[in-house]
Amino acid sequence: MIYTIGQLSKKTQCKIPTIRYYEEIGLLDKAMRSAGNQRQYTSSQCQRLHFIRHSRALGFSLDEIKQLIHLQDCKRHDPHQAHQVAQHHLTDVRRRIEQLKALEVELLTMIDNCEGEDTEDCLVLKSLNDVPEKN
Structure with missing residues (x-):
């Protein structure tokens, strides 16, 4: 079956400029x-x-994704390479989850401790003004 870019966009729920971009960077083969x-x-x-x-x-x-596509297309790759890409990604996802959990705790602390009636007593605003110094 042959698709126009509009049909492809609808079928894949991918915006037309994104499809063009994926072609431009080589993720998607150039269209006929x-x-x-x-x-x-x-x-x-x-x-x-x-x-x-x-x-x-x-x-x-x-x-x-470029790596995974290469591994999918290449017949002479080690089958564990795709696994390694996914494992590395999972490690990164877990690191980001830990960062988000720490962010959640900090936000909850700010919100739970904010009982001031005016701006000067607002812990949220005070906390946001406390910029850690870089060494």
């Missing part, structure tokens, strides 16, 4: 062109775009 110079995409390009969108939804970076 019709006689009227309109982009035309194949079913395999549609499938690739679904792969990219799903990878992005899981939080993989564009560089990680």
Whole structure:
């Protein structure tokens, strides 16, 4: 099946400028062109775009997705390389979760301790004014 960029956009829920960008950076193969110079995409390009969108939804970076695409296309890769990319990403996700948990605790502390009736007593505003000094 052949898709126009608009059809591909609707089918994959990916915005047209994003599709063009993915082509530009090499994540998605360049589209064929019709006689009227309109982009035309194949079913395999549609499938690739679904792969990219799903990878992005899981939080993989564009560089990680490039690696995964290369591993998918390359017949002579170590099967554990994709596993290593995913494991590295999971480690990064867990680190970010810990950072978000610490942020949650700090925000809860600020909110729970803010009982002032005026701006001068507001712990939220005081806490935000306390900028840690860098060494």
